Amino acid sequence: MPATTTSGLRVRDLHVNYGAVHAVAGVSLSVEPGRCVGLVGANGAGKSSTLHAIGGLIPCGRGSVIALGDRSLQRVTAPQRARLRLGHVLEGRHVFSDLSVAQNLHVGALAAARPRRAAAVAKALEVLPELHDVLKRPAGTLSGGQQQMVAIGRALAGDPEVLMLDEPTNGLAPILVDRVIHIVREVCAQGIGVLLVEQRLEVAQAAADELHVLQHGRIVHTTTGDDPGLAAIVHAAYLN
Template sequence: MLEIRNLHAAYGKAEVLNGVDISAAPGEVVCLIGRNGVGKSSTMKSIVRDQIAVTGGEILFEGSPLTGLRPHEVIRRGVGYVPEDRRVFASLSVLENLRVPRPVAAQDRRRWSVDEVFALFPQLHDYRHRKAGVMSGGEQQMLSIARALLTCPKLLLLDEPHEGLAPKIAEEVVDAILALKREGVSMIVSEQALNTIRRCADRVHVIDRGATVWAGTVDGFYADPEITRKYLMVQ
């Protein structure tokens, strides 16, 4: 579904990615892991062209290059994106936020309705008339995921989905990821929490200093504690 080969990317003249390789198959959950600042978010942004310049390598989605497309064109191709900073429309209600995505008339897409995302996140239904700007960080995260689903994605990108959330709310977000996995939603999740990786991932790609340094199954990842020590623990 997604193939990233030798990806290089930069903010202005500052190169931040210098050899990222990632693949994701249909129905698979792939976790990108690594310490803060190693290039996980930049990889996500490169896929959807979010304020970053791709300077080398390939990004192929269903065999077609995404290079040169504008962000909304990537989304229309079937890539849903939930950025780390959520980016809800603060002055709009939950319902108004969910009405922003344009429907995609594609026969090969899983179509999500507002009622279905309310079933996934019941809190959003309870707060459907509340302004997004007064909601908690966890509620805004749920809203951002729900809004991305309404773009009818074939692949969903989740960048640090429970960063900064209270433990209870973070667990609810993980439960939602598992529910989407059961639905067969393909996902790439930027993550550091070992519990989330263990529960959600099929495969793991470790990023360090802007490059992929390890890739394999989640079982292979946990079979080698040196990977965790070297690339996740604070040194």
């Protein structure tokens, strides 16, 4: 029989320590192609630390398992993880301010396999057509909302199998919050898995197929966005 292949992101028993502080304590989750998985919880619950560890920006503890498809990522650097098709949009709209929007996209495309780079940039612009009008402008001259779109576009230009988004609606006007939700849905419709960290429960509910509630570095509840008891569960997690 032919060997079976695994797609998507798998995280098992993820641990992150900052000195004596156990920021992430045994998180396990999976992100399948075309599905959005949300992480919600209070500030300090371990949401961003989870993404940073998966992305290779900080070390994870012994026994942690991170795999993308059939490839283990534990000993793989952050740039290598991008080339293995793990996209990551950090909180705070990190763009190359002095480069044009087009140059930002082409920098992102360097993570894609060479034959796929032009198609990956074109695909990113299909998802984010609003970038067409600002392609020649320096990214640092754009509004905060536009810069967020550039950051997402740059990650998409890397041709990711899974895209991680850390607080993508933070500081955005309501109309742009709705736009981000639409973008997440469109990305998933293209078969890309999304791991979404969100402070706004209503955004996570609207975008995610599955939600994990984090409290003190642990997943304390897993459900779907239409769970009628979710708001009370999240509220209790924020208070404890």
